[in-house]
Amino acid sequence: MLRRTSLRHRFSLLAIVAALCGPAPAALGQRSQPTDTALQARLADIAHAHRGKVALYATRLDSGVSVSLDADAVVQTASDIKLTVLYEAMQQVRAGKAHWDDKVTLQPGDGVSGSGILLFLDTPQTLTLKDILTLMVIMSDNTATNLAIERLGLRNINDRITWMGLKDTHLYKKIGKPAAEAMPADQPKYGLGKTTAREMAEVMERIGLCEFDQQPDAARSTPISPSDAAICSVAMKMLRNQFYRDTIPRYLEKLDSTESGSGIASKTGSLNAVRNDVAIVAGKSGPIVLSIFTYDNADTGWTADNEGELTIARLAKAVVDAWSPAGIDGKTLVPGLGMRPLQSNSSTPPSK
Secondary structure, eight states, X not given: OOOOOOOOOOHHHHHHHHHHHOSOOOOGGGSOOOBOHHHHHHHHHHHHHSSSEEEEEEEETTTOOEEEESTTOOEEOGGGGHHHHHHHHHXXXXXXXXXXXXXXXXXXXXXXXXXXXXXXXXXSXXXXXXXXXXXXXXXXXXXXXXXXXXXXXXXXXXXHHHHTTOSSOEEOSOTTSOOSSOXXXXXXXXXXXXXXXXXXXXXXXXXXXXXXXSSXXXXXXXXXXXXXXXXXXXXHHHHHTOSOOSSTTTTTOOSOXXXXXXXXXXXXXXXXXXXXXXXXXXXXXXXEEEEEEEESOSOOOOSTTOHHHHHHHHHHHHHHHHHOTTOBOGGGOSTTTTSSOBOOSOOOOOOO
């Protein structure tokens, strides 16, 4: 579902970014969070049966209770790095540097192999920024991803990752295209991008809670403005309509959600020996963030019953059964996830 990777910025540049933006926010790993030890033991049993490696981080956003399995192991992102592209797009729309209806042209030679449909279209084609981001998220379209990286700026995406305080997450380069700069030594190991289960959970958490500030915890009591809510609604709609649903949603969506809307907003990533999924699950007991990466997998097949996909599905079911036994409800998948108030009586127009 992916391919190759991006640029590392020099430490001097990172120092400049840090000086301009202020101190990096405390990442999830630096927060004190209680652990559900009984659930963690159950998850360890499921992971032990998997013929490969598992990295997992999950948290109940209402209580802060968490579970983790090798959550700080640095792993291949596959397509999950595209969440950082989406988040940077949200930030640029908020700042007026980009707009959902900005025109983007698919030119001859832009198409790259892997997942997606743009590769098969006649060129040139004119799309909007929202169009290409939607294809990037819902179908994991690699060509659309490259168009988004070009429009938003690879350096901007990685600077945003640094701004968030994520120390082990990086997007190396466009997919299936030569690198514009010399690659860092670890790029061949990770391919398109690297991350940890804990760090990618934080990216998804920011999107779900509609958090744009550098220090997210300080903003949780701050009402979400109508313009911010409009931006986050666009992103959440993309994630809720994820096409690939054989991992986290597999055992959780018991009914057809096409009319009522899914209770799971997710982004998957796959390579031959890699299966990943990062999601917000709208538990009836409260929202849950799940970040699950399987890698070095023995099963490298591309069937619906791939072992990595089944393992992720079993882990997700165990978490939701423990934390939200009444099931899930998509009505709470709104900006702020019901945990942040929405501003009212504001004259601020929605962002376009």
